[in-house]
Amino acid sequence: MPELRRDPVMGRWVIISTDRAGRPRDFYQSSHGAAARQASTALCPFCPGQERLTPKEILAYRPQGGEPNSPGWTVRVVPNKFPALQVEGDLGREGIGLYDRMNGIGAHEVIIETSEHKDNLADMPSKRIEDVFWAYRDRILDLKKDLRFRYILVFKNHGAAAGATLEHTHSQLIALPVVPTSVAAEIEGCRAHIEQRERCIYCDIIRQELGDGDRLVAENPEFVCITPFAPRFPFEMWILPKRHAAFFEDSQKTHFELLAPILAESLRRMDRVLSRPAFNYILHTSPLHEKTNEFYHWHIEVIPKLTQVAGFEWGTGFYINPVTPEDAAKSLRDAQI
Amino acid sequence: MPELRRDPVMGRWVIISTDRAGRPRDFYQSSHGAAARQASTALCPFCPGQERLTPKEILAYRPQGGEPNSPGWTVRVVPNKFPALQVEGDLGREGIGLYDRMNGIGAHEVIIETSEHKDNLADMPSKRIEDVFWAYRDRILDLKKDLRFRYILVFKNHGAAAGATLEHTHSQLIALPVVPTSVAAEIEGCRAHIEQRERCIYCDIIRQELGDGDRLVAENPEFVCITPFAPRFPFEMWILPKRHAAFFEDSQKTHFELLAPILAESLRRMDRVLSRPAFNYILHTSPLHEKTNEFYHWHIEVIPKLTQVAGFEWGTGFYINPVTPEDAAKSLRDAQI
Numbered sequence: 001m002p003e004l005r006r007d008p009v010m011g012r013w014v015i016i017s018t019d020r021a022g023r024p025r026d027f028y029q030s031s032h033g034a035a036a037r038q039a040s041t042a043l044c045p046f047c048p049g050q051e052r053l054t055p056k057e058i059l060a061y062r063p064q065g066g067e068p069n070s071p072g073w074t075v076r077v078v079p080n081k082f083p084a085l086q087v088e089g090d091l092g093r094e095g096i097g098l099y100d101r102m103n104g105i106g107a108h109e110v111i112i113e114t115s116e117h118k119d120n121l122a123d124m125p126s127k128r129i130e131d132v133f134w135a136y137r138d139r140i141l142d143l144k145k146d147l148r149f150r151y152i153l154v155f156k157n158h159g160a161a162a163g164a165t166l167e168h169t170h171s172q173l174i175a176l177p178v179v180p181t182s183v184a185a186e187i188e189g190c191r192a193h194i195e196q197r198e199r200c201i202y203c204d205i206i207r208q209e210l211g212d213g214d215r216l217v218a219e220n221p222e223f224v225c226i227t228p229f230a231p232r233f234p235f236e237m238w239i240l241p242k243r244h245a246a247f248f249e250d251s252q253k254t255h256f257e258l259l260a261p262i263l264a265e266s267l268r269r270m271d272r273v274l275s276r277p278a279f280n281y282i283l284h285t286s287p288l289h290e291k292t293n294e295f296y297h298w299h300i301e302v303i304p305k306l307t308q309v310a311g312f313e314w315g316t317g318f319y320i321n322p323v324t325p326e327d328a329a330k331s332l333r334d335a336q337i
Numbered sequence: 338m339p340e341l342r343r344d345p346v347m348g349r350w351v352i353i354s355t356d357r358a359g360r361p362r363d364f365y366q367s368s369h370g371a372a373a374r375q376a377s378t379a380l381c382p383f384c385p386g387q388e389r390l391t392p393k394e395i396l397a398y399r400p401q402g403g404e405p406n407s408p409g410w411t412v413r414v415v416p417n418k419f420p421a422l423q424v425e426g427d428l429g430r431e432g433i434g435l436y437d438r439m440n441g442i443g444a445h446e447v448i449i450e451t452s453e454h455k456d457n458l459a460d461m462p463s464k465r466i467e468d469v470f471w472a473y474r475d476r477i478l479d480l481k482k483d484l485r486f487r488y489i490l491v492f493k494n495h496g497a498a499a500g501a502t503l504e505h506t507h508s509q510l511i512a513l514p515v516v517p518t519s520v521a522a523e524i525e526g527c528r529a530h531i532e533q534r535e536r537c538i539y540c541d542i543i544r545q546e547l548g549d550g551d552r553l554v555a556e557n558p559e560f561v562c563i564t565p566f567a568p569r570f571p572f573e574m575w576i577l578p579k580r581h582a583a584f585f586e587d588s589q590k591t592h593f594e595l596l597a598p599i600l601a602e603s604l605r606r607m608d609r610v611l612s613r614p615a616f617n618y619i620l621h622t623s624p625l626h627e628k629t630n631e632f633y634h635w636h637i638e639v640i641p642k643l644t645q646v647a648g649f650e651w652g653t654g655f656y657i658n659p660v661t662p663e664d665a666a667k668s669l670r671d672a673q674i
Contacts, residue, residue, distance in 0.1 A: 003661075005567035009526035009538055010519075014567045014656040018664070084657045097545045098538070099566045153655060180655040182347075189346035201346055201435070208434045229436045230342035230351045318490060318517040319351040320421045324340075327355070 002085050002104025004178060012181040015104055017084040045081070046112045046168035048073070055079040058109060059138055061131055074128065075135045076112040077173075083108035084174065091148060091177055107143055107175040111135050111154075117168050121158070122267035129260035132171065133251070136283065139173055140249040144288050149175040151183060151287050154248075159278025162305040179287045186284065187296060194295035202297030203244050205229075215325050217332045218265050222258040225266045227325035227332070234323035235274060235332070237266055237302040246296040248285040263300065265337065270304055272335040277304040339422050339441025341515060349518040352441055354421040382418070383449045383505035391415040395446060396475055398468055411465065412472045413449040414510075420445035421511065428485060428514055444480055444512040448472050448491075454505050458495070459604035466597035469508065470588070473620065476510055477586040481625050486512040488520060488624050491585075496615025499642040516624045523621065524633060531632040539634030540581050542566075551663045554670060555602050559595040562603045564662035564669070571660035572611060572669070574603055574639040583633040585622035600637065602674065607641055609672040614641040 002017035045053035048071035057069055059077040066072035079087075085106030092103040113121055113132045121129065140152050156171040157163040164170075179187075193201035209215055209226045217225040217237055225239045239262060241255065251259070263281075270279065285298040339354035382390035385408035394406055396414040403409035416424075422443030429440040450458055450469045458466065477489050493508040494500040501507075516524075530538035546552055546563045554562040554574055562576045576599060578592065588596070600618075607616065622635040 007565065007567040008530075008542065009523055011522075011526060012567065012569075012656075014569055014658055016567075016658050016661050018659055018661060096566075097549075098541050099545075174655075176655075182655070185348075186346055189348060193345075204435050205345065208436075212434075228344065229433075230344040230349065230353075232349075232351055318511075318513075318519070319349075321351055321353050322355055324353050324355060 001089070002083075004085075004102045004104050004176075006100040006178075008098050008100070010181065011184075013176075013178045015084050017104060019082070044117055044166065044168050046076075046110075046166060046170060047117050048115045051076075054110075055081055059135060059142075061135070071115070073115060075114070075131045077135055077139055078110050078112070080108040080110050080172065085176070102177065105148055105177055107146075107149075107173070109139060109173045111139070111171040111173060113169045113171060119169055121156075121169050122264050122271060124264070126257075126260040126264065129264055130256045133256045133259060136171070136173070137249050137251065137256075140285075143173075143175045144249070146175070147289075148177050149288060151176045151179045152285070153180060154283040154285075156281045157278075158280070159305065161278035162280050164278070183284065183287065187287070187290075187292065190292075190295040190297070200244050200295055200297050202240060202299065206240055206242060215329045217269060217329050218262050220258050220262055222255055223262045225262055227329040229325060231321055231325050231328075232319040233303050234306055234321055235270060235304045235328045236325075237270065237332075238299050239263060239266060239302070240297065240299040244297055246286040246292045246294075246298060248283055248298045266302060266332075268337045269332040269335045270302070272337055273331045274304055274306070277306060279304045338426070339420075341439045341441050341513075343437040343515075345435050345437070347518065348521075350513075350515040352421050354441060356419070381454055381503065381505050383413075383447075383503060383507060384454050385410070385452045388413075391447075392418055396472060396479075398472070408452070410452060412451070412468045414472055414476055415447050415449070417445040417447050417509065422513070439514065442485055442514055444483075444486075444510070446476060446510045448476070448508040448510060450506045450508060456506055458493075458506050459601050459608060461601070463594070463597040463601065466601055467593045470593045470596060473508070473510070474586050474588065474593075477622075480510075480512045481586070483512070484626075485514050486625060488513045488516045489622070490517060491620040491622075493618050494615075495617070496642065498615035499617050501615070520621065520624065524624070524627075524629065527629075527632040527634070537581050537632055537634050539577060539636065543577055543579060552666045554606060554666050555599050557595050557599055559592055560599045562599055564666040566662060568658055568662050568665075569656040570640050571643055571658055572607060572641045572665045573662075574607065574669070575636050576600060576603060576639070577634065577636040581634055583623040583629045583631075583635060585620055585635045603639060603669070605674045606669040606672045607639070609674055610668045611641055611643070614643060616641045 002015055004013050005016055006013050044050060051069040055078050057076055057078050060073040061075045062072045063074060064072055085104045085108050087107050089103055089105055091105055094101050114124060136154050143149055143152055153174045154171060190201050206224055215227045217227060223239055223241055225237055228236060228238050279302060281300050281302045283300055286292040286296045339352055341350050342353055343350050381387060388406040392415050394413055394415050397410040398412045399409045400411060401409055422441045422445050424444050426440055426442055428442055431438050451461060473491050480486055480489055490511045490513060491508060527538050543561055552564045554564060560576055560578055562574055565573060565575050616639060618637050618639040620637055623629040623633045
């Protein structure tokens with residue numbers, strides 16, 4: 001049984017999950033193995049016709065109908081075969097002297113974004129990217145009913161260097177009974193700002209960035225993509241809805257219709273400038289059931305994984321970034337896509 | 338001129354330093370380059386006889402005496418040739434709308450731990466490891482006089498995967514005009530604990546760990562090495578002084594005489610279990626000039642860099658650790674060294 005443990009100094013929860021040793025790439029294996037593994041698509045568990053290789057599906061979009069766990073789907077959501085957390089059981093919250101632990105209860109799901117093994121999310125038709133957001137939303141709304149969960153983390157690892165263990169493009173979702181420290185810190189920052197100034201800090205950021213223009217990467221009537229003023233990583237990008245909204249899952253159809261093209265455009269610009277880097281994106285949305293409507297503002301953070309700069313901040317918690325966000329934004333804007 | 342910028346939501350300062358592009362490994366270069374570079378020691382700027390290849394030394398221990406910037410030293414401290422910050426200038430603190438910035442003022446130094454290119458810190462005689470701590474201490478005490486600085490970060494990157502750009506064993510020191518977020522969060526955690534319970538939280542941790550024994554890696558009369566209860570990374574280790582002390586630089590000779598062997602032993606155990614991994618260690622010590630004596634407790638955090646598990650937490654701020662600290666501690670204790 002996985003465990004959630006809290007660091008008593010930092011208040012940070014970590015998942016201790018020892019059952020994942022059997023997953024495709026274990027942590028002693030070299031990266032050569034990863035490259036070799038991707039040579040063959042024959043046994044890709046995310047390809048149509050191989051549905052038996054994954055746990056039974058939770059959700060699938062089948063425009064022409066059809067049986068569950070059979071081909072014909074465009075987006076498919078399955079439990080992670082090597083979950084970091086397990087769904088069944090109670091939380092078993094417990095103190096051990098100074099320390100706090102609970103059972104590693106949670107959901108860990110994989111959103112297979114396309115049936116085509118060779119597809120790249122950024123190059124997919126906008127309509128199909130929208131469907132990926134609908135899948136995120138449908139799963140969040142469903143998992144929200146389970147009152148054990150306090151946060152749903154949606155993220156994408158693309159490329160082996162960013163932690164993807166399978167090449168077929170996919171996202172992941174983890175429902176947690178705790179709020180991740182990084183989100184809790186964002187919430188605190190937003191709360192402090194509204195208490196002092198009665199405004200959402202992200203709305204203020206958007207206003208300033210649209211005025212300055214120096215860190216603007218892309219824009220449409222509903223969304224903006226910027227390089228943040230104090231980026232941790234070179235070419236870090238944030239995509240924010242212009243209208244204030246705390247919960248991703250409250251988004252409407254018209255929002256997703258404009259989120260899809262700006263995400264695709266931003267990723268294509270990044271692919272062009274950085275020669276298709278490995279990357280992560282993380283959906284930052286409000287913790288579940290919290291009254292954050294006034295002051296939190298959901299967004300997506302995109303982080304290209306340029307491994308050669310990763311040494312310093314590893315462990316120090318302090319970031320040195322060799323590229324200004326203004327230079328990064330200019331390169332991204334100027335990219336021919 | 339490098340810049341320090343503050344993220345308005347998280348309160349996190351980052352260094353934007355574009356002048357480092359000329360350093361040995363730039364961030365577009367592949368890791369093959371790194372391996373090739375280490376084949377030759379002829380041009381190692383940290384080897385005796387090549388002193389002209391570094392900026393002029395700040396400090397050196399020469400047991401037999403001798404001229405500065407000539408051979409005969411055992412430990413040598415030089416400015417980083419590709420500094421992330423620059424020493425000269427004023428802070429130029431400034432608000433830009435919502436945002437805060439200041440000039441990238443600070444010191445960035447390299448502590449060359451030995452004159453022998455092939456030495457490995459963990460295998461050096463205890464006396465010579467002590468000298469490395471004396472160099473840390475001497476530099477901290479000197480830099481502390483500069484009232485622009487609020488924190489001195491001492492850390493070691495060992496191995497290319499951990500960010501070391503040169504093979505010859507060395508540590509780094511960065512004096513900062515701000516307190517890193519991770520340290521600020523530790524200070525807050527310690528402060529909350531003492532306010533509630535009138536005790537140092539790290540003293541409490543040490544007491545519990547010595548009682549439990551499950552996460553104990555090594556121990557001597559002055560120090561303890563443990564795997565923390567909620568580790569972010571597999572085989573993460575913390576080395577703490579048993580006696581309460583907030584400031585590393587206040588350590589006495591007898592402390593360093595016992596810190597050297599426990600650090601060496603812990604690293605040798607890690608080398609044995611993980612086949613000499615790349616690693617970082619980071620000295621966590623009190624911010625300068627702050628009244629943290631009662632509640633902060635300096636320590637060293639050691640993090641082996643097992644790259645294959647680094648995918649998930651990258652950017653999410655949430656850690657999944659596939660190895661329990663109890664299993665890690667047992668392997669480390671059982672290692673034949």
